[in-house]
Amino acid sequence: MGPTASGKTALAIHLAERFPLDIVSVDSALVYRGMDIGTAKPDADALARAPHRLLDIRDPDEPYSAAAFRDDALAAMAEITARDRVPLLVGGTMLYFRALLKGLDDLPRADPALRAELEAEAAVRGWPALHAGLARLDPVTAARLAPNDAQRIGRALEIIRLTGRPMSAQLARTEAALPYDALQLALIPSDRAVLHRRIAERFDHMLDAGLLDEVRALRARYDLTPDLPSMRAVGYRQAWACLDGAIDARALREQGIAATRQLAKRQLTWLRSWPDAAPLDCLAPDLAEQAEARVRAHLNRA
16 A cells, blocks of 8 residues: 555565565556556556556446445455465555455445535535535544545535434444455655655656547547546546646646645555554665565465
């Protein structure tokens, strides 16, 4: 587990080449076909060295949820272990990790009428105002959401209005544990400034590689809207705005980097309070050796 640009993929491939490990992606954007540049999806060479499960399993106009991920991940893990190999779960979508490790509570289904009411309210007051209201009702959930994360803010408020209880309290009651002995490694940078430089360099590379062309092609191929989960992913949201003329190329770069840094901040907030995680400095020169030692000890104990 780790924030964006922390080197998760490179380390995972390194480990998969040294141990009997098969990689399962834990990323809410990598599931989408055609979203390659803006997600930093592993290229053909990387996938030839270490195939990844749960990549390219949905079209960008299709929904995907934590519950769907848990089902898909458990199926992939069962298949891997049936071949006497070990699943290596790699990614930065912390909600997916939590769903896998702890299960999902029986939260109420989406209520279209209530969601429309919340969206109408947001159109008048703005999502940051609704986020502030959520912070008063469910500070735990609000702390891990960006003030403009319309989808998740709306869902959290919807749950409160349907059940009278905060989502965080309901999720905390979940007890459906993962049926595996999990070694949890958290990549946490010792110097946030270095991570920020990596984020900027990677976003510049995405722009040079054709992020705008990628989003333009996706819009031409699929029936997309800016509110879909796929198009709300960091980078894609800003590229959409640029293609619509709402921002220029300079603002695309600045806002894309800023949004990625905010994503990394939220991921690190999750990780620093994550139970049972063994922290590793992703900037350490001997990171690979440290991770190898952890994995070797875990496999030998198993």
